[in-house]
Amino acid sequence: MTTPTSRLTAVRRTFDGRLSDYVVYLGFILIFAFFAIALHDRGFLTPENLGNIGRQTAMVSIMAVGMTFVLSAGEIDLSIGSVVALAALVAAVVLRAGQPIIAVVAALAVGAAVGLTNGLLTTRLRIPSFLVTLGMLGIVSGLARVLTDLEPVPVTNETWAFIFGSGELGPIPILLVWTAVVVIVGHVVYRHTPFGRHVLATGGNRTAARYSGIPTDRIKVATLVISAMAAATAGMLYAGRLQGARYTLGEQDLITVIAATAIGGTSLFGGRGSIVGALIGSLIMGMLNNGLLLMGLSVSEQIIARGVIIIVAVALSLREARA
Amino acid sequence: MATAVPGPATEPVLEARDLRKQFGGVTALAGVDFILHPGSIHGLVGQNGAGKSTLVKILNGVHAPDAGTLAIRGEPVELRSAADAQARGIAMVFQEFSLVSTLTVAQNVFLGDEPRTPRGLVDDRAAEEATHGQLAELGVDIAPSAIVGRLPVGAQQLVEIAKAMVRRPSILILDEPTASLTHGEVETLFGVLRRLRSRGVSIVFISHHLNEVLAICDEVTVLRDGRVMLTGSREDLSLDRIVVAMTGTHGSAVAGGVRAISERAALEVRDLRLGTRVDGVSFSVRHGEVLGIAGLLGSGRTSLLRAVTGLEPRVDGTILLDGRPVAVDSPVRATRLGIAYVPEDRRRDGIIEGQSVEANLLLSVWSRLTRYGLISGSAVRARARELIDQLSVRTSGPTQPIQQLSGGNQQKVVVGRALALEPGVLLLDDPTAGIDIASRRELLARIRAFADAGHAVVLVSSELEELGDVCDRVLVLRRGRVARTIGRAAGDELSESALLAAIHADPEDDGSGSAGSASRPAAVS
Numbered sequence: 001m002t003t004p005t006s007r008l009t010a011v012r013r014t015f016d017g018r019l020s021d022y023v024v025y026l027g028f029i030l031i032f033a034f035f036a037i038a039l040h041d042r043g044f045l046t047p048e049n050l051g052n053i054g055r056q057t058a059m060v061s062i063m064a065v066g067m068t069f070v071l072s073a074g075e076i077d078l079s080i081g082s083v084v085a086l087a088a089l090v091a092a093v094v095l096r097a098g099q100p101i102i103a104v105v106a107a108l109a110v111g112a113a114v115g116l117t118n119g120l121l122t123t124r125l126r127i128p129s130f131l132v133t134l135g136m137l138g139i140v141s142g143l144a145r146v147l148t149d150l151e152p153v154p155v156t157n158e159t160w161a162f163i164f165g166s167g168e169l170g171p172i173p174i175l176l177v178w179t180a181v182v183v184i185v186g187h188v189v190y191r192h193t194p195f196g197r198h199v200l201a202t203g204g205n206r207t208a209a210r211y212s213g214i215p216t217d218r219i220k221v222a223t224l225v226i227s228a229m230a231a232a233t234a235g236m237l238y239a240g241r242l243q244g245a246r247y248t249l250g251e252q253d254l255i256t257v258i259a260a261t262a263i264g265g266t267s268l269f270g271g272r273g274s275i276v277g278a279l280i281g282s283l284i285m286g287m288l289n290n291g292l293l294l295m296g297l298s299v300s301e302q303i304i305a306r307g308v309i310i311i312v313a314v315a316l317s318l319r320e321a322r323a
Numbered sequence: 324m325a326t327a328v329p330g331p332a333t334e335p336v337l338e339a340r341d342l343r344k345q346f347g348g349v350t351a352l353a354g355v356d357f358i359l360h361p362g363s364i365h366g367l368v369g370q371n372g373a374g375k376s377t378l379v380k381i382l383n384g385v386h387a388p389d390a391g392t393l394a395i396r397g398e399p400v401e402l403r404s405a406a407d408a409q410a411r412g413i414a415m416v417f418q419e420f421s422l423v424s425t426l427t428v429a430q431n432v433f434l435g436d437e438p439r440t441p442r443g444l445v446d447d448r449a450a451e452e453a454t455h456g457q458l459a460e461l462g463v464d465i466a467p468s469a470i471v472g473r474l475p476v477g478a479q480q481l482v483e484i485a486k487a488m489v490r491r492p493s494i495l496i497l498d499e500p501t502a503s504l505t506h507g508e509v510e511t512l513f514g515v516l517r518r519l520r521s522r523g524v525s526i527v528f529i530s531h532h533l534n535e536v537l538a539i540c541d542e543v544t545v546l547r548d549g550r551v552m553l554t555g556s557r558e559d560l561s562l563d564r565i566v567v568a569m570t571g572t573h574g575s576a577v578a579g580g581v582r583a584i585s586e587r588a589a590l591e592v593r594d595l596r597l598g599t600r601v602d603g604v605s606f607s608v609r610h611g612e613v614l615g616i617a618g619l620l621g622s623g624r625t626s627l628l629r630a631v632t633g634l635e636p637r638v639d640g641t642i643l644l645d646g647r648p649v650a651v652d653s654p655v656r657a658t659r660l661g662i663a664y665v666p667e668d669r670r671r672d673g674i675i676e677g678q679s680v681e682a683n684l685l686l687s688v689w690s691r692l693t694r695y696g697l698i699s700g701s702a703v704r705a706r707a708r709e710l711i712d713q714l715s716v717r718t719s720g721p722t723q724p725i726q727q728l729s730g731g732n733q734q735k736v737v738v739g740r741a742l743a744l745e746p747g748v749l750l751l752d753d754p755t756a757g758i759d760i761a762s763r764r765e766l767l768a769r770i771r772a773f774a775d776a777g778h779a780v781v782l783v784s785s786e787l788e789e790l791g792d793v794c795d796r797v798l799v800l801r802r803g804r805v806a807r808t809i810g811r812a813a814g815d816e817l818s819e820s821a822l823l824a825a826i827h828a829d830p831e832d833d834g835s836g837s838a839g840s841a842s843r844p845a846a847v848s
């Protein structure tokens with residue numbers, strides 16, 4: 001049946017598929033090698049600097065895990081940055097009253113509530129999630145400003161600062177532990193549970209999934225809740241690491257998270273993605289931030305560079321969607 | 324405007340001789356003659372794949388024939404493109420509307436050819452006035468400033484014709500113009516066509532509705548397998564002669580014999596209503612039975628299946644599974660109740676492009692393949708292998724991306740997904756449309772085997788021959804109602820020609836309708 005040519009094409013296609021899946025790792029290695037050589041005299045390779053990259057990247061990595069679920073289901077969440085700020089402030093305010101456990105619950109509740117609202121508006125009213133979460137971004141960041149009247153709130157609770165920020169588990173910074181936990185749980189859920197498969201089916205072809213008995217609306221709501229709760233978790237980590245919360249937290253993270261997720265091989269149009277890829281994408285973004293800073297680029301120049309990178313990443317993602 | 328009076332002595336406006344066309348190894352046209360007289364309406368009929376659309380595309384300049392000649396008013400021509408055909412006075416109205424629904428009637432009519440003001444801006448008022456004149460000429464009352472998307476389908480069809488008539492073509496080709504129209508809209512359309520005919524325009528009218536063809540056309544040509552089987556003027560033709568010409572000899576049904584079918588109904592539907600699309604349909608399917616549903620596009624066959632799958636929000640009527648009334652309000656509920664559904668449009672609603680054969684096959688059953696909440700790789704491999712073997716899917720393996728498979732094999736995967744659910748009731752909407760003969764045979768055999776194992780199957784199909792071959796009973800739908808039920812057990816013949824006759828018969832002639840609704844629909848002439 002199959003001619004040698006068609007078999008060859010099939011082999012090449014499979015190989016191409018594999019290659020594009022690994023392109024993010026290749027990119028990671030190349031960028032790492034570039035900085036290692038170019039910045040070897042400016043301390044890029046020192047353990048302290050590498051640890052710094054890991055710590056700085058933790059929040060983005062965690063949010064990128066959430067974003068992978070949302071994008072894979074064919075939706076997007078633009079409200080994560082504002083959830084970071086509100087969740088951090090809520091946690092800090094509750095902590096001031098000396099209630100760390102309630103602070104955790106309250107911060108996560110902020111995420112759950114925003115995610116649920118995003119999800120219900122998207123699925124019930126059939127408003128594109130792009131617009132729903134854009135509106136929510138305004139509402140939630142406004143609430144974050146109102147909550148403390150623009151005042152920063154310090155976090156003095158040392159246990160909190162240890163668990164969510166500066167602590168170490170043996171030799172490993174606790175932020176890396178959080179990252180690992182979220183990435184591993186995310187990966188297992190994404191790759192090895194029926195829920196993960198349903199997310200991919202919903203994003204791949206919503207009608208086909210619906211006709212096959214998948215509750216696609218509920219799946220979409222769930223991914224938006226996951227994303228907002230990941231953002232709330234990032235907010236708690238920011239509050240721990242910076243020992244305080246402020247309404248500006250997370251403002252710059254949205255573009256980084258989307259870039260990291262797209263670079264990691266997740267399609268912006270749904271149906272395809274990778275949690276581990278999102279982690280590598282986050283590390284690439286963190287490395288670029290750090291490297292560009294060491295190279296002496298100003299913050300403004302870094303923001304421009306980030307914009308360029310996201311466009312390149314989306315272009316690659318589009319190219320694959322057409323292939 | 325002076326109009327030529329059509330008569331036998333007039334020269335044909337269009338004359339095609341011995342047209343031949345092959346696609347790959349498949350012969351679409353095997354020497355077709357087609358003659359169109361001025362000021363006449365010429366019906367073109369034939370089963371799917373008979374060569375109608377290929378012929379029309381040659382007349383419209385989209386395809387070039389491999390051999391044969393075309394002449395317009397006696398002058399030999401070669402049509403290189405649709406624009407070329409248009410320049411020679413041939414206009415085509417496609418089955419799928421080419422209107423932009425957010426623009427006005429006038430903007431659509433002049434789309435791409437907008438009248439300009441002296442300053443070079445678009446002159447909407449001039450366009451609306453010209454459109455008004457055009458519509459008045461057709462004798463229809465539609466506001467040129469109305470937004471097209473808000474008009475009823477019938478009015479949109481008329482706008483489409485007005486748009487085609489702007490260039491004053493002498494030949495107008497209409498592909499299935501009545502497929503989505505109501506009875507009243509069909510009458511209005513016919514009025515417009517008669518008016519155009521009286522002005523000397525020649526019209527090619529393609530339709531599956533033989534009653535309509537007989538009502539409006541002056542001449543009829545029947546194609547089968549790329550050849551003209553019959554051509555002549557209306558007076559010399561009858562419905563019977565056309566049906567025989569379309570299907571060839573009678574009795575193509577393979578004698579399947581009466582199978583052992585349970586007495587119990589697996590699925591029963593009582594007095595189902597869905598707007599105007601389904602108008603009081605009742606039927607039941609027993610364990611072990613394949614119930615066919617025949618009917619033209621727009622007969623309500625797709626809406627009926629969608630209603631039973633929970634895809635239609637406003638359904639009246641009762642659905643019973645094994646005698647118990649159930650509320651099927653979503654596909655999620657339907658699959659839980661053991662109803663699986665295979666939609667009509669495989670590419671749009673069936674497969675998930677970019678994902679593997681395995682992911683497409685097991686979409687509905689992931690939660691059955693888990694251990695401690697996690698998907699078990701070995702269970703997945705085994706189940707995917709099993710389904711691939713059962714349906715003879717030709718694939719390099721479960722991880723091959725589905726878009727690399729042929730259409731027939733993609734369809735096997737979509738049917739396999741439904742079978743993986745192990746449903747009690749399987750609903751299939753035209754599952755063999757557009758797939759190769761080998762795949763079709765394998766799919767139908769699998770569907771029959773599934774029923775023989777004691778399950779109930781409802782099979783909607785445009786292919787009457789296949790309904791005759793696979794089904795135990797066939798429900799004929801017309802305009803949302805059950806026109807007839809033809810059953811093997813009742814001693815009826817389930818042949819292609821018997822089914823075709825039942826689909827096209829006038830409601831008044833139905834002496835033997837055994838499951839019709841109480842009241843007769845308004846006469847469809």
